[in-house]
Amino acid sequence: KKTIKNGFYFFMLELREKEEAKGRKFSGLKDVVDVANPMWSEMTPEEREHYNKKASLAKGADEDGRHKFTSLGVSYATIDAEAREKEESINIMLQTIRNTVRSLDRKTTLLTHKFYLCHVNYFYKTERDFYSVAEIALSEFNLCDGLLKTLHFFVDPGKIPLGLRFEAKDWAEKTHGIPYDWNCGEKDYYKIYISIRNFLSKGTSANIPPIYTMPDSLNSNMCLSAVKSALTTLCEASSENTFQFRVYPFPQLFYEIRNKCAETDDKVSGGTLVPSVAIVESEIEKDVFSYAKDLGCPFHEERDLTIHCSLSIVTRWVYTICDHCCKHVGISLELGKHCPRDADVNWDYKYTRTAGQSAVEEPENNRAKHNDFMPTIIDHGKLREIREQQFLQEQESLRRAAELRLPRLMINAGAAGPSNGRRDVMTGRGTRKIPEETPWPISGRGKLL
Structure with a gap:
């Protein structure tokens, strides 16, 4: 049944918001009715006018939705109705699944259903x-x-x-x-x-x-x-x-x-x-x-x-x-x-x-970082054995390929002093000493001395 949005309805919404701000809890609007009804009866017509205007504006907005259309000629009211129907069907579906399983006994019917x-x-x-x-x-x-x-x-x-x-x-x-x-x-x-x-x-x-x-x-x-x-x-x-x-x-x-x-x-x-x-x-x-x-x-x-x-x-x-x-x-x-x-x-x-x-x-x-919500019984190692072997082979191939590449060396140009046959080379995260190689002496068109 559709809720009638009159002045009293908007008064209940405002009252519930104020009371909940003070720490009071309501399970639904039915609980608010018992509190709001005596207060509404004692209000003067001038005090009720504010809430009645809200109800009129809301009713006008609903009427406008029926007369407004999209570029395809579909009214917004129809779109809203379809959205509500879809949401309701989803809720019914989820509730049906929940009721089906929870109605089964854990030791008997759940096992044979x-x-x-x-x-x-x-x-x-x-x-x-x-x-x-x-x-x-x-x-x-x-x-x-x-x-x-x-x-x-x-x-x-x-x-x-x-x-x-x-x-x-x-x-x-x-x-x-x-x-x-x-x-x-x-x-x-x-x-x-x-x-x-x-x-x-x-x-x-x-x-x-x-x-x-x-x-x-x-x-x-x-x-x-x-x-x-x-x-x-x-x-x-x-x-x-x-x-x-x-x-x-x-x-x-x-x-x-x-x-x-x-x-x-x-x-x-x-x-x-x-x-x-x-x-x-x-x-x-x-x-x-x-x-x-x-x-x-x-x-x-x-x-x-x-x-x-x-x-x-x-x-x-x-x-x-x-x-x-x-x-x-x-x-x-x-x-x-x-x-x-x-x-x-x-x-x-x-x-x-x-x-x-x-x-x-x-x-x-x-x-705390591990997800232990879904422990299983089966050891999936056998099923994943082929994939793991392929992964290890790929890693080995990448490692060998990395060894064949020439390393990118950054020579430390700030080093000074007499040469001692070694030089400082930047490799990755630090510096290490490597021996310098003496070039072969050549003369003329490449003839050895």
Whole structure:
């Protein structure tokens, strides 16, 4: 219900500001009403006039917004209404995620509740947020059993409009590598829609659970808008309701599950709580399982493009959340379900032992600099071994190249006195003595004496 902004409303705002300046606290305007109502009743019409004028001016401003338009002919009132609607939908979405996780019991239902992740690769996008789908993949998981099953499709984009083929080809070459004129994509959109619906609702007419994916990003092919557009396209092609699929941000779900797992029976944190969603999102973007083997489809595995494969991405997301959350609820990681098959699951003991030693040896101010909000169970050393070896080889090559370069020597011109066969040379941070070399005596056209 919209609040009526009359003279009494503006009087309450002014009264609340004055009282809060004195140290008094109000939980909302309802508490201010009990204080302001007796004072307003005792005020004379002349005293109320000041606040009634404020209400009239505010009402006039609202009326002006309805009659003012942008250069595109859209009223400012419409723009404000759309902004409020978008903000309200975001709040409802975040509250839904929060209520879903917090309603689960930490020892039972939280471990068995199923969640669904989705990723979409696309060829191009238009100004109206339409994404031409190239590949779509979904995964089902829970904390107890890890990755349960996946669903994967290549999608035929149809005829690409004139002027967008270069964009489709360029984006495909930069990311997923799927040719836009490839004939192996699924052309039956209704078949894809039915498969996704059955995957989410097990073939029943029950409510479809939310789908989680990463928010829009300019630096990668992670895009919540692409998932929404893909599902909308499938629904429209199948003549189905376009609002049946709910797409929510995966980092917010990760954040709620992670902190729920870290709680104890008395609601006090048994581990360190994650302070913000931004830290969780950063952990997902690190993508520590990006080079794990046999996670993608055969097409991307053969072309060494697994890092961009939608099937691999939704699988790596499951492994990432299990890596960070299973530790706090006493679940042992199982290879191939909670983590890649080549992961080292003995990291828990190593981390606890080294963390205890460093806590004793390091000063307090140094420990505060470390981010210990997201300890993991898996030793990612095996997964990073190739990258570390490449890094060491690059460092060795740079070191050897630096040794081959002639040093830039700055001769200390201020030195005076008889020559002693040595000279002062500025090298980096100091001065050192080097022996002077006596030139060979030559005569005439270079003949030796």
